Amino acid sequence: VREAYDTATKLIKDAKTITGPIANTIARIDADHLASAFTMVVKAGLKGFIPDVEGPVQSHYNQLHRHVAVSAFRFLFRSHALYTFEINEDYANNVSFLNDVYDNFVYGTLAQNTKKERRDPGSLDKSITNSVAYKARNRLTKLRFQAGRRLQLRKPVQRMIAIKEAHSDDEHVGKTRYVRDKPGRNPTVARFFLQELDPEAERYRRAHKPLTHKLNRKRGPPLRAASELSEVLSADVPIDYFTPVYYNSLSLRERARYAKGGVAFPLAKYAFAPEHAEWRALVVI
Incomplete structure (x- = not known):
């Protein structure tokens, strides 16, 4: 629990040095709430949140990651830790919708980025830097x-x-x-x-x-x-x-x-x- 709190505190501190809407929002999330979300990963028996983005979507390993991610999001939403996002309550309570959003991001965006980085090492970092700038x-x-x-x-x-x-x-x-x-x-x-x-x-x-x-x-x-x-x-x-x-x-x-x-x-x-x-x-x- 202490390690989760320290990690959350560091993330919030780092977010305050970055310009951008996502960083601004993270910087306003209470460290206790964020630490609780990190603790969910450990309690699920995972050493870290590392989904197999190119593996079977329905594998027990990947399904566990999705369950933890959606549960953590709903916990933060119910705790009012994400109020600055102005999230629609109907969407936040629709587990099926949240599962689809997670799958689209992990097995779509992250999977494509993984393949891109493997083909051209360093390209993703450059792309992110240019996009942020x-x-x-x-x-x-x-x-x-x-x-x-x-x-x-x-x-x-x-x-x-x-x-x-x-x-x-x-x-x-x-x-x-x-x-x-x-x-x-x-x-x-x-x-x-x-x-x-x-x-x-x-x-x-x-x-x-x-x-x-x-x-x-x-x-x-x-x-x-x-x-x-x-x-x-x-x-x-x-x-x-x-x-x-x-x-x-x-x-x-x-x-x-x-x-x-x-x-x-x-x-x-x-x-x-x-x-x-x-x-x-x-x-x-």
């Missing part, structure tokens, strides 16, 4: 766009903020946020995101959603290297999203395409930053 960047884009609307910024600025590719897929380690390099992005744009939009998003969070994770965590030292996701550029960013040097390095067709996006920049203190001042004397090659 993509979702995190989407959430960041949404929060910043909402902040821009509350600040009543100019429409061209709001359109730029709404572009997912304009934002970097920052790396989070514990409570520190490391901003990744974004090839071609003007440093002034990054400062605008970090100094204007993120603080506004945090002020709104504090006032309306005090239980959610902070957006503007402590930022670490200089930029992390760009990821594959950071390398992807949108065709819709305004021309002053780029540094003049990077813009001049693009092909003639690319420059013509981005020039159609016009200029977005908003506040005088940013528009006259050194990086943007270069645009006034830009010599297009």
